[in-house]
Each structure stands twice: as C-alpha cells, then as structure tokens.
Amino acid sequence: MTFINYAAREINCKIVYYGPGLCGKTTNLQYIYDRTNPAAKGKLISLATETDRTLFFDFLPLDLGTVRGFKTRFHLYTVPGQVFYDASRKLILKGVDGVVFVADSQEARMDANVESMRNLEKNLEDHGFDLNTIPYVLQFNKRDLPTALPADEMYRQLNYKGEPTFEATAPLGTGVFDTLKAVAKQVLMELRKK
Amino acid sequence: MAQFVLFDEEFQQIKEVIGRLRADAQAKVVFIVDKNGQQIAAQGDLEALDTTSLASLTAGNVAATDGLAKLIGEKEFPVLFHEGERDNVYISIVGQRVILVVIFDERSSLGLVRLRVRKANQDLERIFVAIQAKVESEKERRTDGVDSPFAEITDDDIDSLFRE
Numbered sequence: 001m002t003f004i005n006y007a008a009r010e011i012n013c014k015i016v017y018y019g020p021g022l023c024g025k026t027t028n029l030q031y032i033y034d035r036t037n038p039a040a041k042g043k044l045i046s047l048a049t050e051t052d053r054t055l056f057f058d059f060l061p062l063d064l065g066t067v068r069g070f071k072t073r074f075h076l077y078t079v080p081g082q083v084f085y086d087a088s089r090k091l092i093l094k095g096v097d098g099v100v101f102v103a104d105s106q107e108a109r110m111d112a113n114v115e116s117m118r119n120l121e122k123n124l125e126d127h128g129f130d131l132n133t134i135p136y137v138l139q140f141n142k143r144d145l146p147t148a149l150p151a152d153e154m155y156r157q158l159n160y161k162g163e164p165t166f167e168a169t170a171p172l173g174t175g176v177f178d179t180l181k182a183v184a185k186q187v188l189m190e191l192r193k194k
Numbered sequence: 195m196a197q198f199v200l201f202d203e204e205f206q207q208i209k210e211v212i213g214r215l216r217a218d219a220q221a222k223v224v225f226i227v228d229k230n231g232q233q234i235a236a237q238g239d240l241e242a243l244d245t246t247s248l249a250s251l252t253a254g255n256v257a258a259t260d261g262l263a264k265l266i267g268e269k270e271f272p273v274l275f276h277e278g279e280r281d282n283v284y285i286s287i288v289g290q291r292v293i294l295v296v297i298f299d300e301r302s303s304l305g306l307v308r309l310r311v312r313k314a315n316q317d318l319e320r321i322f323v324a325i326q327a328k329v330e331s332e333k334e335r336r337t338d339g340v341d342s343p344f345a346e347i348t349d350d351d352i353d354s355l356f357r358e
C-alpha cells in the first residue's frame with residue numbers, strides 16, 4: 001500500500017523479494033545495502049536464524065530521491081523462503097506494492113521455484129492482490145553456477161505475464177540494481193493511474 | 195492497489211494528540227505506525243532512536259501476534275506490553291489499522307500509560323476515520339478532473355532517481 005504523506009511530502013512504497021529457500025533474496029538486499037551511500041539508506045535489519053536463514057524478514061529502507069517534489073522512500077523486504085515458514089511469509093506480503101521473484105537457476109531447484117511461485121500467487125490472493133496486475137519482476141539468480149539452466153529454459157517455465165526478467169549473480173551485484181529499478185519503476189508508474 | 199494518504203491538517207492533529215499523550219503519560223517517546231510498517235508520526239526524544247527500524251519491527255511484531263491470535267481463535271490482541279530493565283514498550287492498536295507505541299521508563303507507570311492511551315486512542319480513531327472519509331471524497335473529486343501530483347510522472351522522472 002503506497003503511503004502518500006502530503007504533510008511530509010513523502011511517498012513510501014513496499015517491495016517484497018520472494019522466492020524459494022537459499023535462492024539469494026537476502027543477498028540481493030545485502031548487495032543493495034553495501035552499494036548505497038549512507039545518506040540514502042537506513043539500517044539493514046535481518047531477523048535470521050543462527051545459520052543465517054531468514055526467520056521472519058530482512059528490511060532495508062532506501063531513499064531514492066525526489067519525484068515531483070515528493071521524497072520517494074522504498075521499503076525493501078525479503079520473506080523467509082523455507083517452505084514451513086509460510087505463515088510468516090504471508091504476513092510480509094501485507095500492503096505490498098511490488099514483488100521481485102528471485103528464482104534459483106540451479107536445475108535441481110526448478111521444482112522449488114515453481115512451488116514458491118504458486119505459493120506467492122496464493123498468498124497474494126489471500127491479501128486481495130493479483131499477480132496478474134501487481135508490479136512484478138522476475139530474477140534468475142546464481143547465473144555463475146555451472147549447474148545453472150539456460151535462461152530461455154527457465155523463462156519458459158517461470159514467466160508469468162511477460163514481466164521484466166533479469167539474470168543475476170547477487171553476491172557480485174550483477175543484475176541486482178536492474179531488478180530493483182525495474183520494480184520501482186512499475187510501482188511509481190502505478191501512481192499515475194490513481 | 196490500496197493507498198494510504200496523509201494530509202497536513204490531520205498530520206498536525208495526530209502530532210498534537212500524541213504530543214499530549216507523551217506529556218500526560220510522562221513517556222519518553224510516542225509514535226504511530228501503520229500496520230505495514232510505515233511511520234506516520236512521532237513525538238519525544240527521537241535523536242537516539244532509529245524510528246524507521248522501530249516502525250518496521252513494531253509492525254512485524256504486531257503482524258506476528260495477530261497471526262498468533264487468529265490461530266488460537268482470538269480476533270486480535272489489542273495490547274502488547276514489553277517490560278525491560280530500564281525502558282518499557284506499550285503497543286496498542288487504533289481502529290484495527292494503525293499502531294500506537296509508547297516507550298516509557300521509571301518516571302511513569304504501566305497504569306498511567308494504560309489510562310492515557312485509552313483516551314488518546316479515541317481521539318486518534320476519530321482522526322483516522324476522518325482521513326479515510328477525506329481519501330474517499332478526494333477519489334471522487336479526482337474523477338472530475340482534479341489530478342494527483344503523480345498523474346504526470348514520466349519515465350525520465352523515474353530514471354533520474356537511479357542516476358548515480
């Protein structure tokens with residue numbers, strides 16, 4: 001839910017990184033955090049297990065600059081990808097403005113990608129959203145791995161509605177900002193319609 | 195996609211209510227967050243406080259507790275209280291939609307905070323109902339040709355946000 005604060009002249013938008021366990025959602029946020037200048041970012045909060053798996057969410061607030069006299073603030077969240085955290089995952093989607101689906105390129109993770117995407121579709125529906133209409137970007141992560149499937153093969157299985165799609169290697173930052181930019185753009189464009 | 199809009203008039207009213215609450219309850223900090231984790235307003239000793247993080251964690255906390263409530267067949271837990279060694283946090287839900295947070299230490303007490311929050315809650319609920327009504331009427335007005343400031347956002351506007 002975009003929050004337009006006329007008093008403070010700010011727009012706040014919520015972006016959620018979704019995808020199966022270990023696909024690289026947290027790594028996307030860490031890279032964005034590392035490469036953003038201190039004035040434009042808040043703390044990166046990670047509610048994680050002792051083994052660095054996301055337990056509830058990661059949160060990173062970003063100030064992107066000014067549009068039409070309004071400060072644009074993006075709140076980036078990741079969900080916990082492990083299947084059994086579904087109740088928490090659903091809570092994070094509340095009030096979402098845009099979704100990034102991070103897919104794991106490894107062949108062995110294809111079923112997990114597909115299952116996670118179905119889970120996204122359903123959890124969005126439960127909040128009254130529709131994956132067909134919500135701002136949405138697809139990322140193929142872990143392109144550096146030798147076991148990565150060809151991108152067109154992944155596209156065939158994971159493309160939902162012709163959404164912008166990026167290949168990425170999140171620890172190196174490849175594709176990370178392109179992904180963020182594409183989803184932010186769709187979210188801001190939505191404001192035009194209101 | 196739903197939208198939450200805050201106008202200057204109501205923003206001032208909210209600040210006034212929580213400023214008064216802070217004084218009456220002898221609290222250190224009072225702030226208001228929406229259930230999605232966006233901070234709406236804050237009053238008190240904010241310098242040492244990361245209010246953005248606080249807002250997100252509070253909303254996460256409330257969301258988790260709401261989920262818990264539903265699991266055991268409760269509608270919600272309208273109040274959450276965390277007691278610390280030095281500081282305490284009193285969290286309550288206003289009108290099922292926003293979260294009121296009061297941080298206080300030994301200069302105040304749970305009883306006093308609870309009492310003052312009850313009063314402030316009513317005032318806040320009234321303001322948020324008014325905001326909702328205003329948003330609805332704005333929507334109608336807009337279809338009569340009055341545009342939001344974002345009606346004209348261009349690709350260039352957005353690209354400029356990402357220029358380093």
Ligand SMILES: Nc1nc2c(ncn2[C@@H]2O[C@H](COP(=O)(O)OP(=O)(O)OP(=O)(O)O)[C@@H](O)[C@H]2O)c(=O)[nH]1
Pocket residue numbers: 019020021022023024025026027028052053054055078079080081082141142143144145168169170171
């Ligand atoms: N080789 C390679 N490793 C990656 C890439 N992206 C992430 N990783 C590694 O994969 C592991 C899991 O990454 P996370 O970002 O924690 O995964 P996650 O999606 O947040 O996982 P959950 O929190 O369990 O949902 C880490 O060891 C990362 O360093 C990538 O593009 N290439």
Ligand SMILES: [Mg+2]
Pocket residue numbers: 025026027053054078079080081
């Ligand atoms: Mg994670």
